Amino acid sequence: MMAHLRRVGTTYIPVQDVERAAAWYEAKLGARVNYKDEDKAIVEMAGQSFFLMLAEGGATANFKDRKGRRQFSLTFEVDGMEELNELRDDLQERHVIVGDVEDRGHMGNNFVFYDLCGNVFDVWSELSP
Structure with a gap:
């Protein structure tokens, strides 16, 4: 094995x-x-x-894909859309730079946020099995 x-x-x-x-x-x-x-x-x-x-x-932990778009290297997960929206709102209240909630054509929605060093991270509204 x-x-x-x-x-x-x-x-x-x-x-x-x-x-x-x-x-x-x-x-x-x-x-x-x-x-x-x-x-x-x-x-x-x-x-x-x-x-x-x-x-x-x-x-930074970021990289560019073959089309030149900046990509994140890590996705955090939350449990559902309500938590996704709550987290995004909380981060905005703490003056964290956040992106719009996106439908990327797969299950759930996502948004990105940036740390103070320019690292971009993704958040997904679904929990992996």
Whole structure:
């Protein structure tokens, strides 16, 4: 029998200022800061550990697809449209940059938001099985 991957344990997110990024994730997203030094902060949110890593040259977790559109590398999930809209409203009240709710032609709807370092993240209104 072949061994298999079970889950994602940690996600690494590039940031330009560890102290400011950790404070932002705590205040805006409700993350809990578990550890911090000059190179990284480890925060817990959405049932996962995130390492906010000091990066060079304005690096972000984003990339461009073949059509030149900026893409996110991570999608968070909420349970239904009501939670999606509530979260979007809450983030706006906390002065987080958020995109419009989108119907992308598949089940559920999505919106994106940006952290203070320019990383873009997606939120989906459906829970994966």
